[in-house]
Amino acid sequence: MDKSKLKEQSEVIRQAFGYIDRFKNELFVIKIDDILISNPLFPILIKDLVLLHRMGIRIILVPGARTRIDEVLKTYNVSCSTINGIRISPPESIPFIKMAAFDVSNNIMTMLAECEAHAVIGNWVRARSIGVRNGINYQSSGTVERLQIDILNNVLEDGLIPIFPNIGWSGKGKPYNLSSNELALTLSIELKAAKLFFVTDKGGIHQGEYKIPDGAFVTGEGIISQLNREQAQEFLDLNSSDSYDESLELVSLGLEACNLGVKRVHIVDGHIEGMILKEIFSNRGLGTMIYGNQHENIRKMTHSDIPEVLRMMHPAVEDKILIPRTASDLEKKIKDFIVYEVDGTVHGCGALHKYGQQGEIAAIVVDEMYINAGIGKKIVSYLMEKALAMKLKQVFLLTTQTSDWFSQLGFVQGEISDLPKEKQKTYNYDRNSLVFFYKFPRNNGNRYLSQY
Known part of the structure; x- marks a missing residue:
């Protein structure tokens, strides 16, 4: 075959x-x-x-x-x-x-x-x-x-x-x-x-x-x-x-x-x-x-959200799931970040960083009290829709402990050599993250975006 x-x-x-x-x-x-x-x-x-x-x-x-x-x-x-x-x-x-x-x-x-x-x-x-x-x-x-x-x-x-x-x-x-x-x-x-x-x-x-x-x-x-x-x-x-x-x-x-x-x-x-x-x-x-619009609770991150986002990230950083980020790091990339908010309280966040015709999904984190509420899937779905609207050919992500979760969402494992050259230069070999990709089908509305 x-x-x-x-x-x-x-x-x-x-x-x-x-x-x-x-x-x-x-x-x-x-x-x-x-x-x-x-x-x-x-x-x-x-x-x-x-x-x-x-x-x-x-x-x-x-x-x-x-x-x-x-x-x-x-x-x-x-x-x-x-x-x-x-x-x-x-x-x-x-x-x-x-x-x-x-x-x-x-x-x-x-x-x-x-x-x-x-x-x-x-x-x-x-x-x-x-x-x-x-x-x-x-x-x-x-x-x-x-x-x-x-x-x-x-x-x-x-x-x-x-x-x-x-x-x-x-x-x-x-x-x-x-x-x-x-x-x-x-x-x-x-x-x-x-x-x-x-x-x-x-x-x-x-x-x-x-x-x-x-x-x-x-x-x-x-x-x-x-x-x-x-x-x-x-x-x-x-x-x-x-x-x-x-x-x-x-x-x-x-x-x-x-x-x-x-x-x-x-x-x-x-x-x-x-x-x-x-x-x-x-x-x-x-x-x-x-x-229906599963993204109605998602909006762009603002400067006032940064302290709350850092608080949410802290347990995941402690567990080596996320890389450490400072307030200055978030300020520099603030246009890439979105948050999931309910009744004025931020319960999750994520980011989409652009690398030419590819996008990196990063910093996916959900408040520990809401970990089973499906918020993470909605954030990823939103970022995928954003990537498609930007006409990106595919998205990738790096992960150390959540590979099974992303596999269930349709991501496929790849190699470091598959990453954009710019991203390869900053890859942390000590952290040894796994690389996952999602390639958008050509000339076809992608149903991944709307399944959650």
Whole structure:
């Protein structure tokens, strides 16, 4: 096997193992377009979902049923119009819509059973009528009113995969046709999901079809790789339209999910084999990811922060984890430093020093009382994002006692000779620090930046 391919495969495996423990016991809500069921790769997608479930990730499935509903309504000569992506559902259409929705869910449950995974379809959704909007009566089309959260949590605790058809019931048992996208959004928010997936037949958002915000990462294939909340809002503003656009709807729902606590929303192409696994377990995303701002507590270091930063550094210096620094050292490099602050108190710091096309991540330290709060990862993530914005090709760091931690974050060990010449001249051979690198993929939005 070609050495470069072997190295790439090894790196993918390392990334995957780094993410497995991170997502154990987390909840993923996955909405799947039913048009994908006829795709030859769909059984592989189901197997991938079962694999996630066996790894300890809790899964909720929300199958869309638009294609199957169209087929059933056509078979029985029932006509329904669609306005702004919502099917107007007269009462006489509901039995056929229910038939189609449960048919899709049953098909998926059968595939899960073939993979020896246990799933259950339930009526856990209380719904109400959309009513009349802008003079249009949506009849038996509904919206989610509430979910039976306690029952759902019990189902998940029992190791089952809940499947949600796009049907909800009123308090008196009247069925309503729901938007699967809205249902998936509500589930992800109410159950505090770590990730919400929209698995579509189109995939991520393509650059050529929309105006994109400055700073948005675009892959070599022209897919917008990721948008933070501010960029997602700007994207919607730039592409505002009176006509319905499903991609804009998904970005809007993704933004709402992130605003209300969901960590990540992924819009992916169900036609690509292994897409969900690649989105979860690789730094390189193939779809479009929307994420919240994990850096809202990070700011530039000021002169008044220096005494507190030196205090934080002292235990790490005593343990030979950090090199000693003076107030004068910090003053000289103050523009390179950032701090992590909560309610006016500094709990962590770090620095990015530029060496030509490379950057050095240095002085990562967190207050001992907050060592397990994930602050260190957020600081490194922020510095990585800063390095990418500066168009650096890679970053490096020197460490004596935290090599395992940086390896888990995707860094790869290198040699002293790989360092910039200027850094090699100041390398302390008595300290004998290990050298680690992280190379940014070319022409690809880097998912490392947004995983924490």
